[in-house]
Amino acid sequence: MTAAATKLQQARQQAKAQINTQYYFNDRQALPGYSSYGELAERIQAIANVFPLIFFLIAILVTFTTMTRMIEEDRLQIGTMKALGYTRREIGRGYLTYALLAALCGSVAGVIIGTETLPRIIFKMMQNQFSLPDHGVLYIPSTIAIASLLAAFATLGAVGIAISRELRERPAALLLPRAPKAGKEILLEKIKPLWRHLSFNRKVSYRNLFRFKSRMWMGILGIAGGTGLILAGFGIRDSIAASSERQFSEIIHYQAVVTTTKTSAPKAAQVLAADSRYQSKLPVHAEQVNLRAAGQQVDAVTLYAAAQPAKFQRYMALTGPLPDKNGVILSAKTAQLLELTVGDQFTVQASDGVRFQAKLRGVTTNYAGHFIYFSRGYLHQVAADRDQINTWLVRTKSATSAQEQDLA
Structure with missing residues (x-):
């Protein structure tokens, strides 16, 4: 072996001895972007666990009120069918079928619109912070089943309660308009100075409101739920803005x-x-x-x-x-x-x-x-x-x- 070859071999051995290779094993959680994305997804999930409850409450109240009023407005038609010899089951079946079709159509439309729009909007907003590829949406059977069952419960339940109440009456009574409820003195009427200063229209409105307590509570709960959603939306927006503002004004003092x-x-x-x-x-x-x-x-x-x-x-x-x-x-x-x-x-x-x-x-x-x-x-x-x-x-x-x- 020549001197040059020997020198080259020694240089190689010396270089190998000086090489200090380090290997690092990290999972996805070690990536700051991945963990930040996971934390953001958990926050959205926490909100998603609360908001649907209010949406379902409002939807059930609106559906219950609408279906009940539809049955009450069909008193004359129900009375006519009873007088012609239709059985209770035959009359009720038609309304229950209508309620079931309404629930199915609403569920299908809601599932398609909700799944195809809301996730894409949220994902588009997250792309402002993260570099993410295009994605598809998944239809989750368990969630769809829960939503469909609640829709069916609201429509079929409302129709079942209302139609059973109407079918108990005789055809002669159903062919006549429902007699108004007996007038009752409401609490405001007992406060004479206040009641005397109210206009006629306001007195009528207050009496109707308190006489039909079921509609009153449905209206109150529906408005309360809608107001709660609006306040929650503004609260989330203001909280996020205020948190970053306080972080970089009160906590972090370097630029x-x-x-x-x-x-x-x-x-x-x-x-x-x-x-x-x-x-x-x-x-x-x-x-x-x-x-x-x-x-x-x-x-x-x-x-x-x-x-x-x-x-x-x-x-x-x-x-x-x-x-x-x-x-x-x-x-x-x-x-x-x-x-x-x-x-x-x-x-x-x-x-x-x-x-x-x-x-x-x-x-x-x-x-x-x-x-x-x-x-x-x-x-x-x-x-x-x-x-x-x-x-x-x-x-x-x-x-x-x-x-x-x-x-x-």
């Missing part, structure tokens, strides 16, 4: 996050120092981690570790105790999801698969996202060699969108 390396840090410092809007920066160690405790897991948690935790207050408003050598601070919602109390131990899993234990020292108010705060000393204690500074939290003066974009 930029700069991720640096050893080679890029000096240049980044020069750029910041040369900018007239720059005020100060807080060097921290930052990374995305997952937290586990008592069978619960929270993904995409932002970890910040600072050498001087007291300086956190200028950049992140911590409402609880500060992180120190005795433990970490968690955002309140994160601690609630993990079912943690002060003093509990939990597992922190980094993006490279490394796991270590941490102790909860306190919680802090937070409105958006999940955060965990370390002191660098405690982070070095529980996970050696993970406390390197790699991020700056930067405070700037007020700037326009164009100025912020220019600085970025």
